[in-house]
Amino acid sequence: MIRTILTVCRKEILETARDRRTLFSLLLGPLLGPLLFVTIINVAVSRNLSGLDQPLDLPIVGAERAPNLIAFLNARGLHPAVSDVKDVDDAAAAVGRGTLDVAVVIDERYEKDFGTEHAARVTVIYDRSRSSAQSKIQRVHGTLEAYGQQIGALRLVANGVSPSLLRPLLVDDLDVSTPAGRSVLMLGVLTYFLLFATLTGGLHLAIDTTAGERERRSLEPLLTLPVTRASLLLGKMAATVCYMLVSLALTLAAFTVALKRVPLEQLGMSSSFDAATALATFGILCPFAPLGAALMTTVASFTKTYREAQTYLTFILLIPTLPLMFAALLNVEAELKLMWIPSLSQHLLITALIKAQPLNWAFVGISAASSLVLGVLLGWLAIRLYEREAILG
Amino acid sequence: MIDVQNVSKRFGAVRALDGVTFAAGDGRITGLLGPNGAGKSTCLRILSTVIKPDGGRVRVGDTDLAAAPLVARRLLGVLPHGSGLYPQLTARENVEYYGRLHGLPEPLLKQRAEALIARLDLGAIADRKAKGFSQGEKTKVALARALVHEPQHLLLDEPTSGLDVMATRHLREWLRELRAQGRCVLLSSHVMQEVEALVDDLVIIAGGRVTLSGTPAELAQRYPGRSLEEIFVAAVSGAEHATT
Numbered sequence A: 001m002i003r004t005i006l007t008v009c010r011k012e013i014l015e016t017a018r019d020r021r022t023l024f025s026l027l028l029g030p031l032l033g034p035l036l037f038v039t040i041i042n043v044a045v046s047r048n049l050s051g052l053d054q055p056l057d058l059p060i061v062g063a064e065r066a067p068n069l070i071a072f073l074n075a076r077g078l079h080p081a082v083s084d085v086k087d088v089d090d091a092a093a094a095v096g097r098g099t100l101d102v103a104v105v106i107d108e109r110y111e112k113d114f115g116t117e118h119a120a121r122v123t124v125i126y127d128r129s130r131s132s133a134q135s136k137i138q139r140v141h142g143t144l145e146a147y148g149q150q151i152g153a154l155r156l157v158a159n160g161v162s163p164s165l166l167r168p169l170l171v172d173d174l175d176v177s178t179p180a181g182r183s184v185l186m187l188g189v190l191t192y193f194l195l196f197a198t199l200t201g202g203l204h205l206a207i208d209t210t211a212g213e214r215e216r217r218s219l220e221p222l223l224t225l226p227v228t229r230a231s232l233l234l235g236k237m238a239a240t241v242c243y244m245l246v247s248l249a250l251t252l253a254a255f256t257v258a259l260k261r262v263p264l265e266q267l268g269m270s271s272s273f274d275a276a277t278a279l280a281t282f283g284i285l286c287p288f289a290p291l292g293a294a295l296m297t298t299v300a301s302f303t304k305t306y307r308e309a310q311t312y313l314t315f316i317l318l319i320p321t322l323p324l325m326f327a328a329l330l331n332v333e334a335e336l337k338l339m340w341i342p343s344l345s346q347h348l349l350i351t352a353l354i355k356a357q358p359l360n361w362a363f364v365g366i367s368a369a370s371s372l373v374l375g376v377l378l379g380w381l382a383i384r385l386y387e388r389e390a391i392l393g
Numbered sequence B: 001m002i003d004v005q006n007v008s009k010r011f012g013a014v015r016a017l018d019g020v021t022f023a024a025g026d027g028r029i030t031g032l033l034g035p036n037g038a039g040k041s042t043c044l045r046i047l048s049t050v051i052k053p054d055g056g057r058v059r060v061g062d063t064d065l066a067a068a069p070l071v072a073r074r075l076l077g078v079l080p081h082g083s084g085l086y087p088q089l090t091a092r093e094n095v096e097y098y099g100r101l102h103g104l105p106e107p108l109l110k111q112r113a114e115a116l117i118a119r120l121d122l123g124a125i126a127d128r129k130a131k132g133f134s135q136g137e138k139t140k141v142a143l144a145r146a147l148v149h150e151p152q153h154l155l156l157d158e159p160t161s162g163l164d165v166m167a168t169r170h171l172r173e174w175l176r177e178l179r180a181q182g183r184c185v186l187l188s189s190h191v192m193q194e195v196e197a198l199v200d201d202l203v204i205i206a207g208g209r210v211t212l213s214g215t216p217a218e219l220a221q222r223y224p225g226r227s228l229e230e231i232f233v234a235a236v237s238g239a240e241h242a243t244t
Helices: A002-018 A020-049 A067-075 A088-097 A131-158 A179-215 A229-259 A275-285 A288-300 A306-316 A319-330 A336-340 A344-354 A361-386 B040-047 B069-074 B091-101 B106-119 B135-147 B165-180 B192-196 B216-222 B228-243
Strands: A056-061 A078-081 A102-106 A122-126 B002-011 B014-024 B028-033 B055-060 B076-079 B153-157 B184-189 B201-206 B209-214
Touching: A002 A020, A002 A179, A002 A229, A002 B091, A020 A179, A020 A229, A056 A067, A056 A088, A056 A131, A067 A078, A067 A131, A078 A131, A088 A102, A088 A122, A102 A131, A122 A131, A179 A229, A179 A275, A179 A288, A179 A306, A179 A319, A179 A344, A229 A275, A229 A288, A229 A361, A275 A344, A275 A361, A288 A306, A288 A319, A288 A361, A319 A344, A336 A344, A336 A361, A344 A361, B002 B040, B014 B028, B014 B040, B014 B055, B014 B184, B014 B201, B014 B209, B028 B040, B028 B165, B028 B192, B040 B055, B040 B153, B040 B184, B069 B076, B076 B135, B091 B106, B091 B135, B106 B135, B135 B165, B165 B184, B184 B192, B192 B228, B201 B228, B209 B216, B209 B228, B216 B228
Parallel strands: A056 A078, A056 A102, B028 B184, B028 B201, B076 B153, B153 B184
Antiparallel strands: A102 A122, B002 B014, B002 B055, B201 B209
16 A cells, blocks of 8 residues: 555656646746845835835925924925926916926914914825825924924923923824734735635646646556555655645745845844744645645545636635634634644744744644544545546546 | 446436446457447446446456455556546556555566566656557557556557548457456447457447347358447437337
């Protein structure tokens, strides 16, 4: 039996390795995921950080009416820019067209109102739906706000009143999340990619085992050989698991390399995703592979053709991601009872790993055991289905 | 020899085989003839142990199929309809894979594969992937694969379909050679002309039943003045009248 399983496994591995298209998609998936991930993070980081300290040219209408304000803005890197904008309507039109991200209009009555009990009006024109302008808008807003507070405080002092009278509540922010903890928000998607890569790695073989062999008419002669169908199927599932683990390993390697290129530190995060973490992640996800292989093989055995199986399995690929969405929405923490749920347990353990928290070995054990037990049950079901006469189609 | 006794098989409401009885002897080529949908493939699938009969008994050599299917499979070589090779494996690898699954030791299996490749003139394509093979080449490789464990019995499902004239001639030659070695060869076909020159015994099956059997000479004697083709047509249409 063992010899049969090994023979079948070896042949399936060889045959799949010879199929260039399958191999290509097998390699592409693991490389594309991390690449996409890193690109998105890099864009997000550079958006958020773009020009926080760099000078910003700001179109200001009526700059001559407020020399002190302009000096204040200048000192903070906001330089009045020359523009043909004449008033608020002009500016609104220009922002609407997209030629300007943000503009400031100093009211005609600014000089008259400034220093009286009337508040002097300054209008900021922007388009909040434009995400690329967010950091500029916030910066202009914040700087104007700061100027107003500074002037207000000076006036109170001049009248012999303490400025703190206006601030009865002092709100202090104390964020105790570690840099590694903060990076979890970003790396939360990581497990999704890893589970996905694991499953797609075995997709072709899981389909080929039943629907593919049937379509090529090679299933029937195979079943006339003096070996049990169980050993044939186990050999095929073993090969499927091999490819799933290869796909997982490639994805992890790609992530380990790619995450070094992400300026997580600039976002106040530290990425502890080194080779050791990658290895531990691999270990945690290993028990998930037989489960995924058995699940995909079981589903594929109901289908008539390769194409039909592909359609069904695309939906199956979403099943393990459902607990992850649930986890993300409810912000669940690792606890004992959740370790019985495959894919969610792996997700929570990997999250803990990335947070650089100590591993709870009981959790790891339960996570592995529950995945393997469910994998064995599904494997048994797949064998029973393989022994039906209907498997011939 | 292969002994089929009163075998029946239903698929849902369809009665595919209804008490089929015949025997295929050693050192003989037996032709299982019938129109499409007559039950030939179902019959061969039962003989090759891929599906189980609802009733009846099949013996392959001294082995009862139902009692010991794994033992019976060692005695059987199967050439399926449409070859069923693995396109990404070479001709040699296809043959060796089956030898390995038959449990042959590695040196013996290499030697057998080499001998079959030489005998079937596969030398030129032995180490090429099967996906580019012509139908004739595929059939040759599938035949080599079916013979790698030197089975006493050989089942061939429509072996001549899709073959050109030369390939058909070669196939006949090899089947005669296997007969000369004392093997039991059972093949199915739906065209009388393809097999009448080849077979020693004829089993005509229609509507899931054996309607006529015997050697070509016996049949010719029983229906004087009629060609085998005409006898076949009569046997088949008789069954169709009976079922309708």
